[in-house]
Amino acid sequence: MTTKTTFSPSDASPPPGRPIDRDLRDYLETNQDIVTRIVKPVSLRDVGALTAQSQDPIVFENIIERPGFRICDMLVRNRKSQGRALGVDAKLFLPTLAYRLRKPPRAFVHVSNAPVKEVKWLGDQVDLNKLPIPFHKEGDEQPYITAMNILRDPETGFYNSGHAGTTVTGPREALISFATPHSLRIMNKYRQMGAREMPIAICVGVPAAYEIMANFSGLHLDQWGEMEMTGTIMDQDIEMVACETIELSAPARAEMIIEGWVSLSELGATGAVTSPSMLRLPAHENIPRLRVTAVTMRGDRPIWRNHQTTPQTDHQTLPRLCHEAMLYNRLRELGLEVGDVQFPTWGAALSVLMSFDYKWEGFVNDALMMAMGAPWLNTKLVVALSPDTDLSDPAEVYQAIATRADPARDYVMVPTTRGSPYDPSAMPLPDHYPFRLVGKMGIDATRKKRHNAADFDRAWPMNWGKVRLEDYL
Ligand SMILES: [Mn+2]
Incomplete structure (x- = not known):
């Protein structure tokens, strides 16, 4: 009749990964299924604009102004390539990095x-x-x-x-x-x-x-x-x-x-x-x-x-992957079963999303405050979500904020905290250029006990996901 309640997270280590190539060039070879190779001549001035249109690793083989060199980029733009960097599947990237950092x-x-x-x-x-x-x-x-x-x-x-x-x-x-x-x-x-x-x-x-x-x-x-x-x-x-x-x-x-x-x-x-x-x-x-x-x-x-x-490149993801792993570890220390933690590329490096399951509502505000109080200046806007929300999809996240949070009770705001030098909405500190002051906000956009669970069942078209438009073109 008793329900097993654990307050400490499972210590089970993630499965070992595949061996990682020691050289970048071998890595690009091994992972060629996700690498885009551009063999047409490209000017150095166009490398940036072309690079940023790729979601996956990209290699320029023919640089007009610098023959004999190649350029690569976008090695860690998404969970799939991040996983490859550690020799694991996308889903295991964060648990693996979090574990290895310990x-x-x-x-x-x-x-x-x-x-x-x-x-x-x-x-x-x-x-x-x-x-x-x-x-x-x-x-x-x-x-x-x-x-x-x-x-x-x-x-x-x-x-x-x-x-x-x-x-x-x-x-x-x-x-x-x-x-x-x-x-x-x-x-x-x-x-x-x-x-x-x-x-x-x-x-x-x-x-x-x-x-x-x-x-x-x-x-x-x-x-x-x-x-x-x-x-x-x-x-x-x-x-x-x-x-x-x-x-x-x-x-x-x-x-x-x-x-x-x-x-x-x-x-x-x-x-x-x-x-x-x-x-x-x-x-x-x-x-x-x-x-x-x-x-x-x-x-x-x-x-x-x-x-x-x-715009949205490795420059948003790479500096924050260890932050994600550290927040993952801290959420687990709170006793939460973590789904994912992401600083989304579309969050201007000022926002973090965390999905997890919890036992009662008090966990959410503690998790929000923990992330809002992080040492780094990237957590101005923290959103807690349930694991059924895909954190890599802005529409999913926005839908959850709109339908699962009551602003009068599920938003936590703190005035006057350390702001990012990169945030124009933050107040400049003339004596401490380029630092700034700003508030922080946490949003609980999880599914809650007080909600009627059935209300979150979404309506989809008949045969959604089965009939494909491309088959009719
Ligand atoms: Mn250091």
Whole structure:
């Protein structure tokens, strides 16, 4: 007669995935069923607009201005390709990433001979203008590097990775925009040691799992850097090789490594950022100068990894996949059976959707407050949904908000919280540019006990899903 009530989530680990390719080029080969290959000639200026029309991985084989190079993008735009990045099916992506993030870091394998060393540009041979670096938005006068980069914490030796957008300003010069607190903290450590420059390796064309991990944001730098966790989430050791001109190691199987030094004192001004909210915010930046000292790459048509920044691209998904996994873990800690967690590409990187089943109504507001209070600035609008709502379908989500939430009782609002620099509705803080103040809102759009469950049965046409229009054309 008793109902079994569990308050702790199941600890069952997801099934192990398939082995992941160590090289991006092998990954693109293995997953060719979802990769679009463009063999017609494409101008660098058109790469962005073409890329953003694809939902799946895309490779440009023939770049008019840069023969001998390829460009790829859109590696993690949807759950299917995200799953491929971890060697699992779409449905298992989030539980697998969440589980692997709970595991310990993994050491590197250091190699002396690496595919990324097949071609070396040193000294005066270095010329960023010879690389296939695309433009990102209308009005941009300079190409923009979006690849993963590595910094080493000079105190702990751990390798922190991230994506710092880099504007090319000369053959061996650029301006680099560090947005993450860890990069800024590491820069400060070098300053305190009396250094004038900090070594950096920009790692172009690594398997997508490297980049997913590089976008982790949380407390960890006393235990590991993102690079020490990359092997953990790939479930294999990763190979590192010494750089040519800096005391740093970089992924041996990358397509290309750009080595350089970040100035710890000299800044340069750039124009508008292309934010993940797709807006031209912040409108200007004053960011460190980067001096490039070497470029090494593959001998056979190296692949430039671009992350087209707008409109709906990897730029919305990639930085938030670890956030989704961390929220997944926290929802499970609340005792919830989680369906999915997504920062949708159409949510301007300001909104998160979470679907879960719960035992009584109190769980929902706790889940909403947990997400609204997240460390990152991407949770201004949080929507709780039931697992029967498909979070990747904006129409489904909007329908649920419209039919399952009573604004007078199911919306939670909090004024005056940290706003995103990318949100024009947030109030600018003149003393803390580019940061802003804004409120947050949580919406309970789940099916509720107080509702009549039968009321949610939708009406569909006769033979819906069986007769197809295309058969009658
Ligand atoms: Mn970090």
